[in-house]
Amino acid sequence: MADEIDRAQALEADQRADAIAEVRGRQVAGDWRVVSAERCVECDDVIPEARRRLVVGVQLCAACQGERERVALIERRTRGW
């Protein structure tokens, strides 16, 4: 189980790095709308345009992003990262 979690986290990190590289490429081109979601991928709430402009490539609403960061922080503390 731990190996599966480690592999999943490694895959997630790779995908995140790819997504950041892609977003940065588009950010240079000034095409933020292509990668910023209009609705949160977690809860389907509308993501305000100000947030979509501010957070290039945003996929989560502020509430879901905060929850995800809170969970990640707890995981890091639990695992001693």
Ligand SMILES: [Zn+2]
């Ligand atoms: Zn959300």
